Amino acid sequence: MFPLRRSTKDSSVDWPALLSLLEDDDRRAAVSRIAPSEGRESYLTALRRIETAQSQATLAAGRRLHTASKLIDRPTIAVSGMLNSGKTSLVSSFLSEAGQRRTLRGTSNRHGTHRFVLWLPQSWRSDVELWSLLITRIGDSLGNAPEELSLDPDIAAEQYNNRDGDASLLSVPLLGTDPGLDEVGVGLLDCPDIVSDEEFGLGSPEQRRELLGRAATLCSAFLIVTGAESSRDTTLADLLRIASDLMPGVPRMLAVNKVRPRQTPDQVHETFAPLVQKYGVGTLYAAYDFDVPSSRPFIPAFGDQHPQRDAISAQESDLQREDDPDPLPVFFSVSEDPDSNPPAAIDEDRLLQALPSKLDRGVLFSQLHQALRINLEDAVWNQGLESIRRDADQSFEKTRQCQQVLLDSALEYFAHRKIGGEVIELRLHQSERIIRQLSESFAATAPWYARWGVRLNATLRRVVGGAGDFIRNLTPTAVSRRAADDIKGRFRSGEYGGLIEPTGLINEIERHGGTTVLTHLAETSDHTSASEDGVSAFREPVERAVLRFEQDDFTTLDPRRLDTAVRQMWSEVPVHRKIATGLTPLAALFATFGAVLMIPVDLGANAILAASIPEMLAAAGLTIMSTMWAANRGTQDVSQQAARQQLADFLAVLCDELGVARPDPPMDVRVGNVDVTLPPSRIASGEPPERMVSLYRVRDEFIAELKRLLPRPTGASKRVGGSPAESGVMR
Structure with a gap:
């Protein structure tokens, strides 16, 4: 069901040993400081100087990978999707009645989800050590410790909707537990949409995209909910790309909600097939619009235990009370074969409700572990080290420019032209x-x-x-x-x-x-x-x-x-x-x-x-x-x-x-038609002045040790030595 893209290399990473390297400011230091005074900086010290947020993200990525094995039996599925696509309704279908009342569903902005809400099995609280680990992982991912979701439905609705209009709360996840998830044994991360207007003061689409990418590192699988009319929507493609790029190898599923009866399941499959193939979607689900009476043949029902069946019957007989909960969508996996889809009978294990029981925890963990390793590689090599290298390059280029200005000025006196x-x-x-x-x-x-x-x-x-x-x-x-x-x-x-x-x-x-x-x-x-x-x-x-x-x-x-x-x-x-x-x-x-x-x-x-x-x-x-x-x-x-x-x-x-900093190696001067290299200065340098251009260099010794502890990502740049910008500036 979920293809596993296995790596040919050993995926194990000794995080404590790697962390020791990243903190080393001595023999294995990442950076040599040449000016204003000679010294060395560790990888993390240099990164904090350049980009504090990236240093924190690197540490969080390492901790997530290091602790992932302890949570092998506690997978979490991210539920994201389009505006008003029914994300929370899908999450609610796994919760108890009490849990459903604590969710917020509806099509108006007042009923929208404007916070990340993590639903976990209530039984997970009993293991204090693992629960603490979960809380830490949540904080590492979104940058803030979670806030408890109130047991009072009215207060919970206000939290869900962020009715105070505080955009900063977008990065503070809500945490709720529910006994309805005990049986399935998975957590569900209810994510806000990424298209809401910034004018509501609830976070810009760009901020929501960034946070969604960070939240994705919590999850062992990605479920994206969309409407039947959104197959060509660029936002849907963005969501699938985020899931594909940020957590490669993690299973991705697409759930199409509110399908109208005029579109048969096999037509749904045909419509979304290009996206499924392009972004490696493992399973395509569909749920028909229960507000349309003619949808009933396409809504699977298995006995009286499914409230959706009762909801349809009550709706059709006009006996449903106003205070009854809204009916919940019934998602089933769509087959390319028309005869294998409703209204024909299907097996119960094709329902989305059956997904948790079919999840192979070992396979999920392997995929999650590989994705977290790739995230750590990206954080250390492509983000952190490139920031450090770019800063060193800029310091060399800045120093070279300063030296050139001073040389050109000196030549106004020392050059006979x-x-x-x-x-x-x-x-x-x-x-x-x-x-x-x-x-x-x-x-x-x-x-x-x-x-x-x-x-x-x-x-x-x-x-x-x-x-x-x-x-x-x-x-x-x-x-x-x-x-x-x-x-x-x-x-x-x-x-x-x-x-x-x-x-x-x-x-x-x-x-x-x-x-x-x-x-x-x-x-x-x-x-x-x-x-x-x-x-x-x-x-x-x-x-x-x-x-x-x-x-x-x-x-x-x-x-x-x-x-x-x-x-x-x-x-x-x-x-x-x-x-x-x-x-x-x-x-x-x-x-x-x-x-x-x-x-x-x-x-x-x-x-x-x-x-x-x-x-x-x-x-x-x-x-x-x-x-x-x-x-x-x-x-x-x-x-x-x-x-x-x-x-x-x-x-x-x-x-x-x-x-x-003095030029080292010395600079060249063109005299006549010949480039003449100036000799090293014989005048001893004194104490550096109070204000001086900083000059840094990435150390080859650090690169070699980093390659040993965290081999470079496949397809990454092979640049490991000094920068071309260093030529003619300092040796």
Whole structure:
């Protein structure tokens, strides 16, 4: 009667062991937290951070599967259906007269069922342990502990109908027991329809669909009630799909109520056959409309014990009293063969009333257990883990975007570009350390003609002393000082190099989308926008970054390669080459170096210069030397290696101060037609700032252990490793 779709794999799941894995925040933790501080998170901790409701649903799914075996002899059938289809009437047909009076039947909204009502055999209360387990399962499924259905029919009717209009009560099930169910030994879940209007304040159709799906996990079988005219109704298809998708393998039955005599049982079978086949319905039932006298031949009757037969007789003889209960529908299984259906005689076991006695508890449990396992797999893998993975992917993507904004902003200073925007070369941070190296190398390798007019005393040769002394040694004459001032103006105007100072850098960060991407800096600790105070949120961290880079940049050029490159360049310079100012090449170079060192003196420590060696030579008026240096691959390599290191260090410091994880593996920069990978930063990272972009990663160790304890659902995505979003962000 109920086909069992058996799984080829072992369906047993060790829930305590699986729960231990989901709670582990150490060796088997699900998530590595990379930023703001390194650490690990358990599966459940991460899921609570991302989606609290899903973490609760995962735990509930595990508990349902773990406790299912204890309820093998206590199956429950869900009775759902269309609006005014007679769901409660069908449920009432299994109850005692006292239980029937506690139900609510009718076609008006005042008589509608607007709560989930679970009817259980009264005898089940005697087993305290199992009863407590049942109550827990009900709460796990719908999210709230059940409310007792009143023994007073009037109060019970108000509860059924939710006449207080409290939509939140939709998720609080009513629980009633009845001795009429003791003999059949099954529970019945009377479900509200899923099409009632939200305007009544009794829950939207979407909310009802969601709750129906959650309630379905309580049940070992699904019985859907519909009217004869609803074969093409999309709502009926939705109900069947919910039953099929959420509880796969659990038996599904379709009961067609209020069939008119003009439609014979075999025609009913033909009409609903497409739905039966599409959604795997095991049995199709039909009940004819007892309000139509000509329906009587199609209503089976077996002796006087069936009140429906008496109800028809009383109705036909006009002897039925007004206070008698309404007659109840008589459902029977429909056969494709016309001769096997009423008005021909049928066996009593074809009645829906006989269903509980025919249920194979072992088969039902096997199907329910398999469905609950699939639900747990879906909750853990497809819902929970995907939420965690999606959150990790988003954190990597967010971090990558932030890093790209900061790199693009840094390149506005560290990249020497053509007019079209192509990067020709990377610029050096012209620190005092670099200037001293350049001065010493150019002085030590300069030919006699280049030194004319330059006093190379021992102090300069050793390149020692403070910055002030160094500047005076580089610009000893009034002519050289005037030249240095002129060159300094060229650097400050942006004609050569890039002058890095906080205000300009902030403007570049904002121009490259920093206000949109670096949103974690948008609010201050008291949750007010920094921009409301007239101060950019980037001001303080950018100032710290520039100052820190100036202090911690210890990058130097390779002395041997530098001397070789400078000596080669000197050898190719014309002997009598002079410049317009009357300075020799070496004097002009020293004036340029002095101009660079004057910039932080004039503008403060938060102003530094990034310029390539060809730009420095051009600023000195040594255009031939500039062209020669730029054209020689060997000389270019000397400075580009250091420039890449400085750019990587500056980017790392920007990331540190603006609350972004450092790039790991390092990012690429396109120079000319080649993608150049930046080296790892040599500047040590400090304490993470108060506001920082979080960065998470799903751990492969957790995935491997999860596969062992809860094998991945058949047909699920095979994605188990790191996300593509992680590339270029963090290793």
